């Protein structure tokens with residue numbers, strides 16, 4: 001028994017500024033969402049992949065993955081990322097561990113998947129991130145109120161890995177308490193549970209704006225050059 005991947009892909013991609021969902025943008029003839037799903041297909045520990053898609057994109061998403069042996073279900077997303085993931089969680093069969101990963105992060109490495117899965121088996125909640133590069137200051141009314149020591153700060157990525165029971169409990173509590181969050185870990189933190197952190201890498205970007213597309217092309221080129 002391995003883990004189950006949940007991949008939300010039901011956003012609008014507004015900040016990208018295209019007239020269609022950014023996860024369908026193709027780089028070298030492969031859509032971003034296909035690159036993301038491929039990373040999980042290539043991981044022997046991943047047993048099944050479930051996706052959230054926009055209602056009007058359900059058919060095109062199902063066509064895209066009709067030949068994928070691991071994509072076991074594609075469900076309708078919701079208004080926010082959190083709603084999309086909860087909708088998937090409620091429909092999949094119970095399992096041991098889930099890795100929740102943004103559809104818009106196509107460069108998650110096999111190393112990160114391995115680290116998360118090995119750790120979540122014993123720890124229940126494990127996220128990944130990288131050290132902050134810039135100095136971060138808290139600013140209030142146009143004046144610095146605090147400089148936060150950089151070594152204490154992490155930029156958080158996905159995947160985030162949880163035991164199934166814990167993440168279900170966290171989502172149920174968030175719904176009951178009307179808690180709105182931008183990552184899954186926050187809901188587990190709100191339960192007072194420990195969340196462990198492993199190191200991600202700087203290639204594991206979320207493709208959000210046009211600049212990220214340029215970065216994505218350069219990552220693909222660098223990886224291709226390394227393999228010739």
Ligand code: CTP
Nearest residue numbers: 008009010011012013014015079080081103104
């Ligand atoms: N997502 C989702 N359901 C939503 C909103 C977002 O499944 N209602 C997914 C996106 O498809 C993406 C991931 O969550 O894979 C991270 O969200 P983000 O990068 O913010 O994507 P979008 O919401 O599509 O972009 P934007 O905020 O610019 O509109």
Ligand code: MG
Nearest residue numbers: 011012013081
């Ligand atoms: Mg968004």
